[in-house]
Amino acid sequence: MRPTDPIADFLTRIRNALAAQHRYVDVNWSKMKENIADLLKNLGFIENYAVKKEGGIPQIRIYLKYADARRPVITGLKRVSSPGLRKYVGFEDIPMFFGGQGVAILSTSQGVLSGAEAHKRKVGGELLCLVW
Numbered sequence: 001m002r003p004t005d006p007i008a009d010f011l012t013r014i015r016n017a018l019a020a021q022h023r024y025v026d027v028n029w030s031k032m033k034e035n036i037a038d039l040l041k042n043l044g045f046i047e048n049y050a051v052k053k054e055g056g057i058p059q060i061r062i063y064l065k066y067a068d069a070r071r072p073v074i075t076g077l078k079r080v081s082s083p084g085l086r087k088y089v090g091f092e093d094i095p096m097f098f099g100g101q102g103v104a105i106l107s108t109s110q111g112v113l114s115g116a117e118a119h120k121r122k123v124g125g126e127l128l129c130l131v132w
Helices: 006-019 031-042 115-121
Strands: 024-028 046-054 057-064 077-079 103-108 111-114 125-131
Touching: 006 024, 006 031, 006 057, 006 077, 006 125, 031 046, 031 057, 031 103, 031 111, 031 125, 103 115, 111 115
Parallel strands: none
Antiparallel strands: 024 057, 046 057, 077 125, 103 111, 103 125
16 A cells, blocks of 8 residues: 655654664655655765665665764654645745754755755745754
């Protein structure tokens, strides 16, 4: 059965794997999820990711990143926009939180961008999630 909100499922799988201190987690592939994983890697929240095809179903393997004493680098993930209630923001309204340590992830006309990058490019879009 397919989830009704694949991005929320993606974030929940990462959250659960971090709570269980797994080394990696596999999620079903989509271009949006791959773009989010790439952004998380570039921002230093995850170690790496790899797209793999086994049995004809493509998946993304996300290698989680931990700090000293096996503390996860990602301490929180929150889905903001959902299929039932989309949340769009202009570039002036992109949330900044935790003194810049948290990151807003947006889906814009120029692709999936972090809040800081979207603000720099002066583009708004759908506020997908917050990561800290």
